[in-house]
Amino acid sequence: MFRTTSRFVGQAFARNSKRSIHEVPKLRNEEKYIANGIEGLYTPSGFQTAWSDYQKFLTLNLTLHTNGTENELRTPYQILLKTAKQTTQQHIFHYASQAHNNHFAMEQLTDKTEASKTRPSRALMEKLAFQDIPDLETFRERMLLLADSSFGQGWVFLVELPDKSLRIMRCNNDGTPYYFAKNQSLDLNGGVDEGSFEYLNSLNVRAKSNEKDWTLPILAINCWDVSYIKDYGMTGKADYLANFWDCINWDVVNKRLFQV
């Protein structure tokens, strides 16, 4: 009995002491993208900056910052949830949240000709209709206008709330849709209006009562400079966004929606 216990401990120890590093996840058709870029969106060098280099930068930093800590074996998604509330771990949160968001957004892209064969599902459009978004064109305009009119870096998400309704959410910088206190939807530079003030207060109240957040992202638009600077220049955001929309693989997006 003593022996079995000790063997068990030994095994557990062996498992725990295994070192692992965060690596760039493999995309579908990745070789093709590396060679040809994403048709209608990225040249090979644009794809390399937006994905291969940037994702490597994020995961490498994640490894460096989590090595030998409890977060070492966790996925970026788990790490971002674990670190979201820790004020001294916000640099780790940054790399985890960015790595997750960037992967999430890149997964939904495909060549333009492939993308044009896919459509948003009927379930998705019906849910959007409840948010006063009657058709795909309106949806596109809402998402892209919000993405284009925001200053600085960030993300625009379509998210599904716990009641299964949909919302469009803007996350500044490395904000995440998974936890309300780290959505980072407000920019408090400049004047603060009463709406923002109320929103801030409500965040405080919700955070204090340890409210859980079950929001899930359905679609992400990457507004970071790194995702378009190489192919579109520093002022090319609008063109990039229009192309980004044309390369969305709706089959991937449809599957993310809650299925009955």
Next chain:
Amino acid sequence: MYRVARTLPRRAPTLLSQRNVSFSLPTISTLETVKSTQQDFKGLFSSETVNELWFKRGQQLVEGLNQSLEQASASSSESQSNNLLDIIAQTIQKPEHYGIYSYGSLLYNLQFFLESLKENSAEVKLSQSEPKDLLKTGNTTFGNIPADENLKSWLIDSFGSIEEFRNLLLNSAKAIKGDGLVWLVAESNLSQNILKQSPSITEPGTTKDPVYNNLAIVNTYNAGVVDDSLRSGQVNRLKLQKEANLQLEIDRLTLGTAEEAEFNTLYNDKKLLPVLAIDGSMRNYLLDYGVYGKQQYLENVWECIDWDVVSKRLPVRTKQFINSY
């Protein structure tokens, strides 16, 4: 930046006539030279980056600013100042002028940063950094130490040494993950107001000008401005307003304590005067240095700081009575 170019109609040009002053891109002579000769900004930027960073992005900010000003002047009769700092000061507390404020301060910050730079005379080759460069320790040997004795001694008194100042400055810039700048600022005394009111120290005839005795480092993010005495206390004021309303409702209006009143005015004359800015946003280094190149970019920026400009921006230093001993 404010409109999706392809899907939405551009603003009608007729509005232009309603505002008789409009902005144009300021001239920065070093950058004009880079543009006309098609050569690199030596030691820091390729000519392509300079073109993107200033001549294209700067122009985009100018256009955005003009557009938001036209929209605003169509609906109100704001004073039509053509000074960026005035415009920022006038709009910083007004949520409805968020666009004007943001474009204005982004332009001001960008210009302030680029005007702080000069070309590096030493031969520096720009190259893309690699993943392994993330593991490197920053370079501790550096040049371009300010020659101006006044500036140098003020930096040393405030930060300990030029090395410590450089480390703090560059690491603060490196820590900016989204868009933002790190600033060297001259800081006025916090308790001026209180000192002025104490009869033993007030000298008749002294000006209200702030007294600067310390240099400090400050980060701003996105369209943030350094001197936020302009805006500080907004959230607090909204809160007080709300509480006051509540108290009125239950008919128990009370006066605050003297300490509270003092605290509320404490920051009113606290001034931060910017003298140097370094932009730590990704767009500055992505093209020339690559995703991994921030450290190299910042080290190159240090070598390109124009200390003459910094000295000229510096206010008169007032030494504190009790100094280091």
